[in-house]
Amino acid sequence: MRCFLEKNVVVLAALAAMVVAGTVRAENGVTTDRIVLGQSVALSGPAAQLGIQMRNGLKAYFDFVNERGGVNGRRIELVTLDDGYEPGRTVPNTKKLINEDRVFALIGYVGTPTSVPVVPIISEAKVPFIGPFTGAEALRQPFNRYIFHVRASYYDETDKIVEQVISTGGKKVAVFYQDDAYGQAGLKGTELAMTKRGFKIHSLGTVERNTVKVENAVKTINASQPDAVVMISAYTSCAEFIRQMRKAGSAAQFYNVSFVGSKALAS
Known part of the structure; x- marks a missing residue:
């Protein structure tokens, strides 16, 4: 899990550096002192342990990074919503995170059925989708520039x-x-x-x-x-x-x- 989280943060740091350098759009989720990320996972239901562990793991590592100065001086904040491992809840959660919470990127989604339906949403919004916990080919083929994989298929x-x-x-x-x-x-x-x-x-x-x-x-x-x-x-x-x-x-x-x-x- 630690390796998985470290890879996520490496991707995040690279993206944040691009924002600071002005090479990607920075109107959402990045300010002078923070980077806001969004996550929709199961915090309830039969698959809750996977979602809870992913959220807690991300938060623990982000706390570790923040205590050491954050990413380019910016603290990482994580907004997590519960989808119960049901796609019908993941889609509106994702739209809320993008349109209302104005996150910079989505990170640590758990599962194929809850990750695949959000691909059109993140593609249209041009929002990075970092480290989904799924090995499905549907998120790898065809190639999508906004999806960043950190695990095997x-x-x-x-x-x-x-x-x-x-x-x-x-x-x-x-x-x-x-x-x-x-x-x-x-x-x-x-x-x-x-x-x-x-x-x-x-x-x-x-x-x-x-x-x-x-x-x-x-x-x-x-x-x-x-x-x-x-x-x-x-x-x-x-x-x-x-x-x-x-x-x-x-x-x-x-x-x-x-x-x-x-x-x-x-x-």
Whole structure:
């Protein structure tokens, strides 16, 4: 997390330096003594721990930077709004941050379904979108000059997962995924990784976002007796899926992409 935050601040510092130098517009969010940033994340609901950790991590690091003089003498201020990991709340939050709070940049959004819908908004407003916590290709292709990535893509992550499974003798790889843009991105990455190595996905199971209704997925995937399961969902649904799979007698290995959050999953 510290590395992730440091990369965000490096990007922010570079952008702020450009503002001071007059190479980009500076009418919003930057004054002589502060830089105002906006964030929309889940502070409530089943994915709240990810949003809370991101907000707290950013704030802690910004406090650290501010205590040492800020960015080019400007203190960093963070305005965070709760979206409950629901795109229908993220979009109006983002518009408020841009149009009412007049932020310089948006930072630390959490999730694919909540990040993808704001791309047209930030593109039209010409507002930097720094370090979204998602590896979806939809935010990477086509290239967008206002999006600054500081983490690997889900294609990269799932490729390494599949490489590990295959190298240790596993061949039957199932995918448990969230039925939205995030899950589809991870599923596509897993499919590409398997195809590259001459294999096909063994079985599939889905879960609806912000729920733990995994019974059907458990029934389908467990019946196929996979060697490994790649999980692309939030920590609550992944934890419930593992719990029910073990209860059903599965001996499969479980892998998840980084979005799941290891501490949140374990707790």
